[in-house]
Amino acid sequence: xxxxxxxxxxxxxxxxxxxxxxxxxxxxxxxxxxxxxxxxxxxxxxxxxxxxxxxxxxxxxxxxxxxxxxxxxxxxxxxxxxxxxxxxxxxxxxxxxxxxxxxxxxxxxxxxxxxxxxxxxxxxxxxxxxxxxxxxxxxxxxxxxxxxxxxxxxxxxxxxxxxxxxxxxxxxxxxxxxxxxxxxxxx
Ligand SMILES: Cc1cc2nc3c(=O)[nH]c(=O)nc-3n(C[C@H](O)[C@H](O)[C@H](O)COP(=O)(O)O)c2cc1C
Numbered sequence: 001x002x003x004x005x006x007x008x009x010x011x012x013x014x015x016x017x018x019x020x021x022x023x024x025x026x027x028x029x030x031x032x033x034x035x036x037x038x039x040x041x042x043x044x045x046x047x048x049x050x051x052x053x054x055x056x057x058x059x060x061x062x063x064x065x066x067x068x069x070x071x072x073x074x075x076x077x078x079x080x081x082x083x084x085x086x087x088x089x090x091x092x093x094x095x096x097x098x099x100x101x102x103x104x105x106x107x108x109x110x111x112x113x114x115x116x117x118x119x120x121x122x123x124x125x126x127x128x129x130x131x132x133x134x135x136x137x138x139x140x141x142x143x144x145x146x147x148x149x150x151x152x153x154x155x156x157x158x159x160x161x162x163x164x165x166x167x168x169x170x171x172x173x174x175x176x177x178x179x180x181x182x183x184x185x186x187x
Contacts, residue, residue: 002180002183003078004076006037006082007039007082007094008039009090010091017115019157020158024168027172028168031176037076039072051066055102055104074104077108079111079137081112082114083115085115088123088127090128101135105137107136107138108137109137109179110137110139112144113143113146113168115145116147116148117149142171142174
């Protein structure tokens with residue numbers, strides 16, 4: 001099975017992102033098309049980009065944390081980025097993590113699971129698309145967009161709706177549809 005890295009972009013204590021990412025991981029497991037792994041940027045704890053050379057230059061990485069992140073990302077055949085919307089964009093920790101690498105991302109599909117209080121995170125997804133394209137990732141059109149005001153219950157717990165479940169399945173289906181084509185391209 002192709003390996004799917006599900007990247008959790010929020011690093012805040014008490015984040016909603018943990019519940020969203022764990023829900024999507026369950027959806028990915030039930031879907032059955034991927035070997036899914038949760039990659040938590042909070043655990044990864046990358047410093048602000050501190051490599052002397054840009055990843056696109058293809059020189060050996062200087063730092064162990066970059067080599068570790070490179071190995072995790074290179075192992076994946078596809079990605080899903082689970083991200084909140086912050087000030088109509090996406091978290092700085094995510095941009096930093098993306099900027100660390102280049103060839104590891106190339107010619108691999110990426111999907112977005114976004115969430116926010118007012119927009120469901122759509123603006124974060126739209127800001128991410130040119131960034132992932134610069135890294136030669138291929139974003140899928142299907143997305144999961146979660147309006148937290150509706151998706152959280154009275155106790156603040158995530159209560160996934162049927163439309164969320166359907167969106168997760170459609171997104172995973174599309175990701176799985178193009179993953180083999182891009183694997184062929186890479187080989
Ligand atoms: C710094 C910051 C900026 C935010 N900006 C937006 C925003 O532009 N649009 C929106 O819908 N929600 C916004 N929110 C609300 C977040 O989407 C909501 O708090 C969500 O829980 C954040 O994800 P997290 O808890 O996983 O970090 C913002 C929250 C924070 C902390």
